[in-house]
Amino acid sequence: xxxxxxxxxxxxxxxxxxxxxxxxxxxxxxxxxxxxxxxxxxxxxxxxxxxxxxxxxxxxxxxxxxxxxxxxxxxxxxxxxxxxxxxxxxxxxxxxxxxxxxxxxxxxxxxxxxxxxxxxxxxxxxxxxxxxxxxxxxxxxxxxxxxxxxxxxxxxxxxxxxxxxxxxxxxxxxxxxxxxxxxxxxxxxxxxxxxxxxxxxxxxxxxxxxxxx
Amino acid sequence: xxxxxxxxxxxxxxxxxxxxxxxxxxxxxxxxxxxxxxxxxxxxxxxxxxxxxxxxxxxxxxxxxxxxxxxxxxxxxxxxxxxxxxxxxxxxxxxxxxxxxxxxxxxxxxxxxxxxxxxxxxxxxxxxxxxxxxxxxxxxxxxxxxxxxxxxxxxxxxxxxxxxxxxxxxxxxxxxxxxxxxxxxxxxxxxxxxxxxxxxxxxxxxxxxxxxx
Numbered sequence: 396x397x398x399x400x401x402x403x404x405x406x407x408x409x410x411x412x413x414x415x416x417x418x419x420x421x422x423x424x425x426x427x428x429x430x431x432x433x434x435x436x437x438x439x440x441x442x443x444x445x446x447x448x449x450x451x452x453x454x455x456x457x458x459x460x461x462x463x464x465x466x467x468x469x470x471x472x473x474x475x476x477x478x479x480x481x482x483x484x485x486x487x488x489x490x491x492x493x494x495x496x497x498x499x500x501x502x503x504x505x506x507x508x509x510x511x512x513x514x515x516x517x518x519x520x521x522x523x524x525x526x527x528x529x530x531x532x533x534x535x536x537x538x539x540x541x542x543x544x545x546x547x548x549x550x551x552x553x554x555x556x557x558x559x560x561x562x563x564x565x566x567x568x569x570x571x572x573x574x575x576x577x578x579x580x581x582x583x584x585x586x587x588x589x590x591x592x593x594x595x596x597x598x599x600x601x602x603x604x605x606x607x608x
Numbered sequence: 609x610x611x612x613x614x615x616x617x618x619x620x621x622x623x624x625x626x627x628x629x630x631x632x633x634x635x636x637x638x639x640x641x642x643x644x645x646x647x648x649x650x651x652x653x654x655x656x657x658x659x660x661x662x663x664x665x666x667x668x669x670x671x672x673x674x675x676x677x678x679x680x681x682x683x684x685x686x687x688x689x690x691x692x693x694x695x696x697x698x699x700x701x702x703x704x705x706x707x708x709x710x711x712x713x714x715x716x717x718x719x720x721x722x723x724x725x726x727x728x729x730x731x732x733x734x735x736x737x738x739x740x741x742x743x744x745x746x747x748x749x750x751x752x753x754x755x756x757x758x759x760x761x762x763x764x765x766x767x768x769x770x771x772x773x774x775x776x777x778x779x780x781x782x783x784x785x786x787x788x789x790x791x792x793x794x795x796x797x798x799x800x801x802x803x804x805x806x807x808x809x810x811x812x813x814x815x816x817x818x819x820x821x
Contacts, residue, residue: 452820459689466679476672479689483696565786572777575788583796607665 402466403457407478410454412531415487415595417447417526419560422588426520428499430513431580432506440496447489451482458482477602484591484598488527491588498577507577508604512569515559516578517583522552526592533596539603544598552589556582614676616670619661620691625702625744627698628808632740635801639733641712642794643726645719653709660702660747661806664695666688671695690815694747697811701740704801720790721733725769728772729791732798735765739805745807752816755809765802 421440428437460476461467467475498507508516526548533542559582562568563575570578597608634653639649671688674680680688711720721729739761748757772795775781776788783791812819 403798419804439816459685462675462689463681463685466681468679472672472676475694476675479692483693560789563789570785570790572783573787576776576786579719579789579792580796583793 400461403461404471404474407461407475408534409425410450410457411478411534413486414447414450414454414489415527415531415534416420416507417443417450418485418488418492418588419524419531420583421447422495422520422527423490424525425462425492425499426493426517426523428496429505429520430508430517432499433546434500434503437496437503441493441500444493446487446542447486449526450563451486454482455479456598462485473605474539477598481595481598485592488588488591490577491584491591494584495581498535500580502577507566507574509568509570509574511565512559512562515555515562516581516585519559520550522548522555522591523585523588523592526552526589530595533599537603539600541597545593549589549593552586556586609729610711613674616674617684617687618620620667620671620688621747621810623663623670624691624694624698624747625674627667627695627702628740628744628747629761630656630663631705632737632802633716634660634702634731634743635708635740635798636737638705638708638712639737641709641728642733643730644722645716647713647716650709650712650716650742654706654713657706664699667695668692681778686762686815686818690811694808694811697808701804704797704804707797708794715790720794722776722781722791724788725772725775725791728768728775729794729798732765732768732795733743735761735768736798736801736805739765739802743805743808744810746765749813750816752813754757754814756809757808758809762802762806769799 421443425440427433428440458479461475462472481571498521501507526545529541529548531546532538533545559578561568563578594608600606601608626632632658634705638653641653642644671692674688675685680686681705701705739758742754742761746758774792776783793813807821813819814821
């Protein structure tokens, strides 16, 4: 009986890693869709988010079932509660990737991002994908050190986000209001994606060390 | 022993209602700070959010302690897990009110919202406050019907949010890029505040009826 129980606990961990992989792929593809005005890719990112939502629902149902049937204490209880919270973060990261793809779709066949801001958005997309990749490794290896280092990548994202506003406000560029709205929202989506990756990493630190978040 | 236990469960419910009251007050005062360029009110909203965060931490600690000590099943288990999720929504609503107040502070002594958009923002603030008020009553009364009706208020918020973008894009208005950025973010904060209120209401429906979210 206890073996099945621990298999189920492990399978929750695997699902978290799978969800992290999916949202990492999604934010990378959403960035491509956005910068290339690639409608097909945008559509596929939007519809693929259903798989992330489904995984979250399955994971949460299994976690609640384990809580009810096994009445775990101490470390196992902490693992299950933390998994529920991580799955909420990951589900939200999926939503944010979908939001980026929706901006691409809304402006198609135009490119929502003006040429002067392409590099900044590409870099935000790259960092977001890297954060997801590292988050998967952190969960897989229960790697507290890597989890602490993730904060640095998020600092880079925050810096890019501030610079993006600076570029938008550049008097010489004279961006349209539509561009200002689009880029403000897109920037916010990437920044929030990164925040949730950091949140997952902090939860992993709590899980392993008991340090409050 | 079981009486203490149920007292503790009830006190978790009371804390949720208290948090809802605080974030409702916060979004109302943040709206005032924003529309009146009232720095003192903005500062007080920003610092008051610490109390919401502290309540969330206390609530979560008590909920985890109950899970570990009492190993609840069925309805009580569902109550505790749902409470953890509601507290996460409410904590986020506090953050969003703080974000609105921060825009007010950033632009002081100017008003971040241009005259043409005042009414729209005032109305979004009013609906957000009303959603919080209703959410408190819904939790307090475990009121499934009121929880279902909350969706209508959120629809009104979504409509206002769309109209806000339309007003921003009005060619005749010629808003500055700074205004476009500010109003885009402010609109997003109110819309997300409303989304989280709806999320709390849906969780209440799940809690009472078992209907999946």
